[in-house]
Amino acid sequence: MIVGTEWLVEAEECNENLLRDEKLLRTVFSRIISDLGLKTLGEPLWHKFGGAGGVTGLVMLTESHLACHTYPEHRVATFNLYCCRTRPEWNWEENLKEILNASEVRITKIERGAKPKSKIQDPKSQTAGGEI
């Protein structure tokens, strides 16, 4: 039973200073949420690690969740977007190259709940039941 689609996104060779910029990463979340017409639930969780550390962001959505973790020491940012209803594609590659100066962006889509679990190119996710 497919219950949703998850995008696992890796952005590499980013500008390390941008990966420490919580405000900038919040704007990435805002753009994803706005562009895809997602709905947040409750307050987002953000944490900036001390020193030269990166940033973690987590937000609960009626469609599931969105997460990011940045690793300035490796110039890497990873994102998870889990949606239990069909949403358009977000242009991760173009947007993360523009916003984080990533030189490479790789995307893996996984059907959650699918059997066998598989990487997919054109998933049909479905709306989860239940009122908000």
Next chain:
Amino acid sequence: MIVGTEWLVEAEECNENLLRDEKLLRTVFSRIISDLGLKTLGEPLWHKFGGAGGVTGLVMLTESHLACHTYPEHRVATFNLYCCRTRPEWNWEENLKEILNASEVRITKIERGAKPKSKIQDPKSQTAGGEI
């Protein structure tokens, strides 16, 4: 560059009433966090969808994050555990069969940041930099 390991877990044919039990799902999180020696950051986010809907839980960890979404209408629960430092294996299969009455539990491990992205059997994740 491998920056962490993510476990994607699907529990199927669960007891649907247990998938609506936020308190029970909170105890699943507590057990995972305790058994693996994880450290939470901030307050966890929990949401019980109305009517016959399921539960969403999200918690930020110093090691990355833990998430669950339940779909009582499909008797499915999915979990994500993302860790940027090496942790022991949690016995998802035994524990979710016991706690949620799942009849099948499937686990996919993915190295985050890895190139090419691959499903792995015995990943070596690494500690992310930065003080808390």
